[in-house]
Amino acid sequence: MAKKIIVAGGGHGGIACAAQLAAAGYEVEVYEKHARDQMGYDWTDIFDPKSLRYAHLPMPAKDKYEYKTNMTFIPPSGRTPVKQDVPESELEIKMERRDIYDLIITHAEKNGAKFFFSQAVTGAILAGDRVIGIETEKGQVYGDMVIDACGCESVLRASLPDVCGIQKHTNAFEKFYVYRAFYNRASEEEPEHPYKVYMLPNGRMGIGWVACEGDYSDLLIGEFEPFTVEEAEQKAAFFRKDNPVLGDKVLRGGYMVEIPVRQPLSIMVADGYAAIGDSAFMTVPIIGSGLADAFKASKMLAETIIADKSETYSAETLWPYQVKYYKALGAGMAPLALVKLLLAKITPAQLDYLFDNGILGADELTITADSTSLGSMLSFNPALLAKAKSLIKDKELTAMVLKLGKDIGRAAAVCATMPKVYGRYPVQRWAKGYDKLFRLKK
Numbered sequence: 001m002a003k004k005i006i007v008a009g010g011g012h013g014g015i016a017c018a019a020q021l022a023a024a025g026y027e028v029e030v031y032e033k034h035a036r037d038q039m040g041y042d043w044t045d046i047f048d049p050k051s052l053r054y055a056h057l058p059m060p061a062k063d064k065y066e067y068k069t070n071m072t073f074i075p076p077s078g079r080t081p082v083k084q085d086v087p088e089s090e091l092e093i094k095m096e097r098r099d100i101y102d103l104i105i106t107h108a109e110k111n112g113a114k115f116f117f118s119q120a121v122t123g124a125i126l127a128g129d130r131v132i133g134i135e136t137e138k139g140q141v142y143g144d145m146v147i148d149a150c151g152c153e154s155v156l157r158a159s160l161p162d163v164c165g166i167q168k169h170t171n172a173f174e175k176f177y178v179y180r181a182f183y184n185r186a187s188e189e190e191p192e193h194p195y196k197v198y199m200l201p202n203g204r205m206g207i208g209w210v211a212c213e214g215d216y217s218d219l220l221i222g223e224f225e226p227f228t229v230e231e232a233e234q235k236a237a238f239f240r241k242d243n244p245v246l247g248d249k250v251l252r253g254g255y256m257v258e259i260p261v262r263q264p265l266s267i268m269v270a271d272g273y274a275a276i277g278d279s280a281f282m283t284v285p286i287i288g289s290g291l292a293d294a295f296k297a298s299k300m301l302a303e304t305i306i307a308d309k310s311e312t313y314s315a316e317t318l319w320p321y322q323v324k325y326y327k328a329l330g331a332g333m334a335p336l337a338l339v340k341l342l343l344a345k346i347t348p349a350q351l352d353y354l355f356d357n358g359i360l361g362a363d364e365l366t367i368t369a370d371s372t373s374l375g376s377m378l379s380f381n382p383a384l385l386a387k388a389k390s391l392i393k394d395k396e397l398t399a400m401v402l403k404l405g406k407d408i409g410r411a412a413a414v415c416a417t418m419p420k421v422y423g424r425y426p427v428q429r430w431a432k433g434y435d436k437l438f439r440l441k442k
């Protein structure tokens with residue numbers, strides 16, 4: 001009899017995994033709290049198209065996407081903007097979130113996965129420490145294992161017993177509270193920089209962007225502290241001053257969401273359980289992109305499940321999924337999470353200094369489709385340390401950057417010592433050391 005895999009939440013990695021497992025003959029059921037036509041956000045996303053092929057997903061029709069334009073990074077003072085220069089072969093694509101969902105859900109259904117929409121998951125069903133199913137608002141569902149694709153604040157992850165050692169909630173500075181809306185275009189003038197990303201805008205800890213997109217303009221405001229839609233409207237005034245294209249009529253979106261911007265979860269598996277996508281914090285820590293890595297992780301998880309000939313789906317047999325993920329992507333994210341923590345400490349004047357003196361330039365800020373590690377995204381290590389010599393005028397900043405270099409080295413060493421084989425005690429001891437690396441000390 002086919003083994004039954006439950007996917008809790010319609011996250012992207014979960015659906016991509018459902019498609020691969022259903023194609024391999026597993027009975028797969030996906031439980032999603034939203035109705036089918038309410039899936040996803042009312043806006044576009046940017047991601048690496050190669051991740052679709054990697055996860056055996058189809059490419060979208062050509063009229064469903066376009067290639068993204070280069071971003072210009074704006075420092076707090078606005079003095080020295082830096083424009084990315086992404087090579088054509090590395091460009092990401094921009095697609096409507098609803099079209100991404102259409103593409104992957106249709107594909108998973110074609111492969112035989114069954115979807116149950118408008119059915120929220122409320123927690124795990126346990127037999128001892130083992131997850132044997134899910135509680136939903138419409139009743140209990142049992143299966144041979146559960147894939148958690150419920151996103152950043154997954155109720156399923158939060159309901160696991162402490163003994164699994166899996167972090168239940170995010171800590172301070174681990175997610176952005178985000179407001180995003182498409183506004184009318186208020187000026188026909190073509191801006192010199194069509195896609196501006198503001199660092200610490202208006203002296204606030206976070207980022208913002210304004211993208212001029214034909215007949216509308218796209219505003220995103222992300223901060224480490226929660227704020228309301230009304231406050232977002234007040235903050236929008238700051239961006240309007242610098243961007244005459246940004247109108248004041250909300251055409252689409254206009255609500256608050258959350259994005260994890262942190263290191264991947266230190267333990268992603270338990271007996272009968274594996275987390276994927278935002279529920280395992282698979283976003284790129286500074287920029288919050290998570291689609292490509294969730295798709296890539298889906299292949300690693302599906303292959304691990306298929307390779308489990310014992311069909312026990314225990315923490316031990318699912319552990320190779322985490323090992324593969326960290327080797328390919330996760331270990332590269334850890335240094336980026338440390339850089340993000342630096343952004344949480346740096347003052348606007350110090351950040352201006354980095355831009356004004358060319359320490360953060362186009363090379364450092366060129367985020368490409370293949371930017372999955374610090375090495376590929378920022379020429380920070382070891383080149384940054386050489387550059388740090390020119391920071392010498394600002395002693396505090398120099399100390400911060402040098403400490404970052406040390407922390408990055410420590411993170412690389414800790415990631416390299418992740419146990420290759422699962423044992424509850426060694427894995428939890430390793431996770432404790434790994435988590436400690438990212439504790440923010442002011």
Ligand SMILES: Cc1cc2nc3c(=O)[nH]c(=O)nc-3n(C[C@H](O)[C@H](O)[C@H](O)COP(=O)(O)OP(=O)(O)OC[C@H]3O[C@@H](n4cnc5c(N)ncnc54)[C@H](O)[C@@H]3O)c2cc1C
Nearest residue numbers: 009010011012033045046120121150151277278289290291
């Ligand atoms: C404003 C914004 C802009 C972004 N832009 C980009 C971008 O341009 N490029 C990019 O790569 N990434 C982007 N991201 C990040 C990206 O959305 C995620 O990293 C990616 O979707 C992977 O997360 P996920 O699918 O695992 O989780 P989610 O997108 O959070 O999906 C989780 C799913 O589970 C469902 N769910 C949650 N709880 C329950 C429950 N209790 N029961 C049943 N179902 C449940 C939700 O309804 C949802 O369908 C953006 C995120 C935001 C918020």
